[in-house]
Amino acid sequence: MSKYKAPLRDMRFALHDVLGLEHALPALGHDEVGRELVDAVLEEAARFAETVLAPLNEVGDREGCTHDKATGDVTTPSGFKEAYAQYVDAGWPGLTAPAEFGGQGLPHVTGFVQKEMVDSANLAWGNFPLLGHGATEALRQHGEDWQREVFLKPLVDGRWTGTMCLTEPHCGTDLGLLKTRAEPGPDGTYAITGTKIFITAGEHDMAPNIIHLVLARLPDAPSGSRGISLFVVPKFKVDREGNVGARNALVCGSLEHKMGIHGSATCVMNFDGAEGYLVGQPHKGMSHMFTMMNAARLAVGLQGLGLSERALQNALAYSRDRLQSRSLSGPKLPEKPADPIIVHPDVRRMLLTCKALVEGGRVMAYHAGLMVDTAEGASDAGERERAEALVEFMTPIVKGCLTEWGIECTYHALQCFGGHGYIAEHGMEQLARDARITTLYEGTTGIQALDLVGRKILKLQGAGLKAFGAMVAGFCREQSANPAVAGLVGPLADKAREWEELTVSVAKAAAANPEEVGAASYDYLMYSGYVTLAYWWARSVAAAEASDQPEAFKAGKRETARFYFERVLPRTLAHAAAIRSGAGSLMSLDADHFDG
Known part of the structure; x- marks a missing residue:
């Protein structure tokens, strides 16, 4: 079975030394939150992840x-x-x-760190509370x-959990094909009818009520994605005073049999005239749901990071202990029959x-979390706008890249174990199987890529890229004379220039x-x-180099x-x-000729 120990030192380094969290918080309305409080929260989060969640992973x-x-x-x-009760x-x-x-009102970036620990410890378990956070944001902003x-209060305190009901058997990414219906009733409620698939935590025994946020069409809805509305549909009916009533007309029809995350309930949900309430404006459901979806995409990026961290920890421990062959430059442990494989x-x-992917990806993810806080709490409107642009820009990169790297890292770690990695005893094959879903749900890597180029670069004219590019340029100017990064600043500046050139070339093409996108x-x-x-x-x-970290850490x-x-x-x-x-070699082959 694989083990997990929260990497608190590197987490704190990312937060405090690289991102300067302690100095940033007062300007974001968190005067009462200091380093001591943040570190205490992380200590307790680590204890819970290591001792409660990690043993349940297998x-x-x-x-x-x-x-x-039957039921x-x-x-x-x-x-x-x-x-979950704990x-x-x-x-x-x-x-x-x-x-x-x-809620406790702590910075979102603190939640990012806590969530990384949960996902490292037990990704499948972490899926049950996951979408409650997104439901909270959607209702807070649009309800x-x-x-x-x-x-919100029972969602915030965890008594109820939430879901996001988008996908249907005939439509995945293309929600314009959605068929679920919403019929208005005389009392202001709506009767929701349809089938949703791939619903994470759609049914379970961990909380007494489950709050489904459901996309559906009103009778007068225009066709396509512009005709979709958002509804809140509880498992047990809830009236406007908060009284819980009878079981609603919705049921889990089946559970999907999956490659990984076996402990997570992935449900087919059948709605048969279930009572719900409209959230926000009619026919604006897609924009309202994206509040929830964007939060979920960042969260799934953290899943990729968390799995990579656990995989690395176990591969490193194994590589230090496993004796196989001698170093090519001569024995490193001549008193033993072979050298540990870490010498190879x-x-x-x-x-x-x-x-490299885990520790660099950690800072990248935490920065996105800090920008979420900045977009919400900065007093200066220009700073909030800049932070929002950065969050928009970084969301597909965090989600897409951290999950793709999660697959790479879990497979590298399994490979370090050799044949022992392929069998269940060490738990590495579970990490590899669990990682595979992260590039698929909440939008595949291809969807993240289209979002980045089509929306964040072309439609929004690269506002987030410009903001990030300014950060890179500023750093390169400030550090040009710093010997500690002398070999890094030049190549970084060159890549930033090439990034800009590629962006312009893609836009022109x-x-x-349009196929060039x-x-x-x-x-x-x-x-x-x-x-x-x-x-x-x-x-x-x-x-x-500027910190008081030990020399070994700096090295x-x-x-x-x-x-x-x-x-x-x-x-x-x-x-x-x-x-x-360009698109030429991709699009020139006729679809009928793929099979020769």
Whole structure:
């Protein structure tokens, strides 16, 4: 079974030394939140993740959830329900929620760190409270006053959980094909009828009520995505005063049998005239749901990061202990029959790749969380606007790249174990299976790529890229004379210039041929992720050298950054070449000729 220990030192380094959280918080309305409080919260989060959730990870994978076909009830794996009760009793569901709804009001970035720990410890369990946070944001921003009063408090304190009901059997990404109906009633309620699939935590035994946010069409809805409205539909009916009534006309029809995350209930939900309430404006459901979806996309990026961290920890421990063959330059432990495999260059390649992607990705993800806080709490309107642009821009990069790297890291870690990684005993194959879903749900990598190029670059005219580019340029100017990053600033500046050139070339090509957007998008996303990570690695080295961290820690940052710039960042060369090649080779082959 794989083990997990929260990497608190690196988490604190990312928050305090690289991002300067303690100095940023007062300007964001968090005068009462200091480093001591943040560190105490992280300590307790680590204890819960390590001692309560991590031991249940293998249990959830082995047992899975069970579905009673007669009643539609779902039973979670052994220990899951009890762990959730502890989670609620400790106040974790409301960690970052507004105090006016019963939350603790801590910065969102603190929640990012806590969530990374949960996902490392037990990704499947973490899916049950996951969408309650997104439901809270959607109702807070778009719900009526009574809806916020009635639904938010039990969601915030964890007594109820939430879901996001979008996908249907005939439509996944293309929600314009959605068929679920909403018929208005005389009392202001709506009767929701339809089937939704792939609904995470759609039914379970961990909370007494489940609040479904459902996309459906009103009778007068125009066709396509412009005719979709958002509804709140509870498992047990709830009136406008908050009184809970009879079971609603919705049921879990079945559970999906999945490659991984077996402990997470992935449900087919059947709505048969279920009572619900309209959230926000009619026919504006897509924009309202994106409030929830964008939060979920950042959260799934953290899932990729969390799985990568746990995989790296176990591969590193195994590589230090496993004795196989001798070092190519001569025995390193002559008193033993063989050397540990960490002496071998190819094992080091895999471990260092994971370390570079995990530690750099951690800063990248936490920065996105800090920008969420800035967009909400900064007193200056221009600063809020800039932060919002950065969040919009970074969301597809965080989601797309951290999950793709999660697959890479879990497979590298499994490879370090050799044949032992392929069998269940060490738990590495579970991490690899669990990681696979993260590139799929809440929008595939291809969807993130299209969002980045089509919306964040072309439609929004690259506002977020310009803001991020200004950060890179400012850092390169400020650090040009710093010997600690002398070998990093030049290559980083060169990549930033090339990034800008590629962006202009994609925009020009797309103006002449719309297919160029789809042709360039994946490679543009990954290119952006690698350059973004280069910036955060350069920042990390500069921050480490200026800190009071031990010399061994500083050396670790320096050498990992060097490895990243020399061995990983060159992947951008292939992505740039693919972008420049255009859509021709992708689109020229007739669909009928793929099979020869």
